[in-house]
Amino acid sequence: MTNQTKIEWTDFTVNFWEGCQKVGPGCDHCYAEARDVRFTGGSHWGPGAPRRKVKGGVAKLLKINRDAPTFHEAHGHWPRVFCSSLSDVFDNAVDRLWREEALLTVQIMVDTRIQLLTKRVGNVEKMVEGLWLGGWPQHVGLMITVVNQAEADRDIPKLLDLKARLGIPWVGLSMEPLLGPVDLTAIPDPSGLAHSHMDALRGKFWMPPEHVDWPTSSRAMDGRLNVNLCPWVDWVIVGGESGPNARPMHPDWVRSLRDQCAAAGTPFLFKQWGEWKPVSDMTEDEYRPLYRSNRKARDYERQEIIDDLYGETCTVPTLSLQLDGEHKDTLDIGAWGKGAMMAFKVGKKRAGRLLDGIEHNGFPGALT
Ligand code: SF4
Numbered sequence: 614m615t616n617q618t619k620i621e622w623t624d625f626t627v628n629f630w631e632g633c634q635k636v637g638p639g640c641d642h643c644y645a646e647a648r649d650v651r652f653t654g655g656s657h658w659g660p661g662a663p664r665r666k667v668k669g670g671v672a673k674l675l676k677i678n679r680d681a682p683t684f685h686e687a688h689g690h691w692p693r694v695f696c697s698s699l700s701d702v703f704d705n706a707v708d709r710l711w712r713e714e715a716l717l718t719v720q721i722m723v724d725t726r727i728q729l730l731t732k733r734v735g736n737v738e739k740m741v742e743g744l745w746l747g748g749w750p751q752h753v754g755l756m757i758t759v760v761n762q763a764e765a766d767r768d769i770p771k772l773l774d775l776k777a778r779l780g781i782p783w784v785g786l787s788m789e790p791l792l793g794p795v796d797l798t799a800i801p802d803p804s805g806l807a808h809s810h811m812d813a814l815r816g817k818f819w820m821p822p823e824h825v826d827w828p829t830s831s832r833a834m835d836g837r838l839n840v841n842l843c844p845w846v847d848w849v850i851v852g853g854e855s856g857p858n859a860r861p862m863h864p865d866w867v868r869s870l871r872d873q874c875a876a877a878g879t880p881f882l883f884k885q886w887g888e889w890k891p892v893s894d895m896t897e898d899e900y901r902p903l904y905r906s907n908r909k910a911r912d913y914e915r916q917e918i919i920d921d922l923y924g925e926t927c928t929v930p931t932l933s934l935q936l937d938g939e940h941k942d943t944l945d946i947g948a949w950g951k952g953a954m955m956a957f958k959v960g961k962k963r964a965g966r967l968l969d970g971i972e973h974n975g976f977p978g979a980l981t
Pocket residue numbers: 632633634635636639640643644645646698699700701732
């Protein structure tokens with residue numbers, strides 16, 4: 614049996630090549646690039662850099678597919694396979710023949726559940742055109758990375774349009790590293806219709822009541838006018854950043870996405886906090902030792918304890934996180950904005966993946 618990965622939302626990773634080019638803020642601290650520097654000389658990233666073919670990629674996927682019945686018996690689901698974790702399948706700079714070999718192999722691995730993840734959703738249609746003659750394979754789902762509201766507004770309409778037109782069975786969002794608050798229920802209507810928004814989790818366009826002069830009976834209970842149906846997002850994964858230069862993630866950004874998904878019935882998976890852990894998700898036993906000088910435990914709210922400890926020296930880096938994504942390397946609480954939260958750089962392992970004490974492991978029906 615092929616070795617499984619520790620990535621929480623998949624069982625196996627398969628790479629057909631390595632190398633890529635940074636295309637957005639989510640790429641700033643690309644772990645695959647750091648790995649390339651460490652193991653293969655670091656010459657496969659950036660414009661014009663040659664990508665490196667992975668010899669065993671196709672063979673690994675064939676083996677996973679061959680062993681799939683045994684895997685299914687042991688785990689109760691077909692093996693989920695993340696292609697490609699060290700590159701982007703829809704990278705313009707990769708050899709066309711490499712991609713075609715990869716996508717044709719993917720097409721026939723029908724006993725696996727393929728998870729294609731890209732930051733280049735605009736390339737997908739032209740790169741599969743004429744390749745999958747029977748249409749989009751029904752064991753293959755498409756995920757895009759979304760790290761902030763600007764990317765959500767730009768790319769989710771494209772993803773949902775592809776889902777409808779190409780018959781993609783399920784689509785998902787990998788919101789890692791999450792770098793700001795995101796409202797998935799109010800994406801500006803890509804058709805440009807004034808005041809119209811897309812609710813990407815429920816598959817609806819809607820208008821706020823103040824902009825529509827229609828009878829109340831036409832409105833949803835919340836007063837919005839639901840205009841028509843569109844495809845919807847089937848899965849949301851959220852995670853913080855890891856690595857030495859990781860950026861922190863505000864817990865309220867994650868909570869908001871958790872709550873949006875719960876309200877819409879969308880499966881939600883919280884992958885990890887990453888390098889930084891907010892104090893709001895620590896127990897007193899966890900955060901007290903982070904300070905050199907402990908004070909006598911008192912019956913305080915956690916934030917009040919932090920206020921109480923104002924000015925003391927921490928044993929690990931700490932910073933405050935603003936709701937708008939800015940942060941300050943300061944313990945001067947007076948400089949913090951509304952909704953600010955303190956976070957500690959405790960490392961990915963120690964930070965864990967509990968959100969308000971709960972592990973979230975939602976998967977869409979197609980992957981269960
Ligand atoms: S798209 Fe992915 S693999 Fe490529 S640079 Fe960005 S994070 Fe790295």
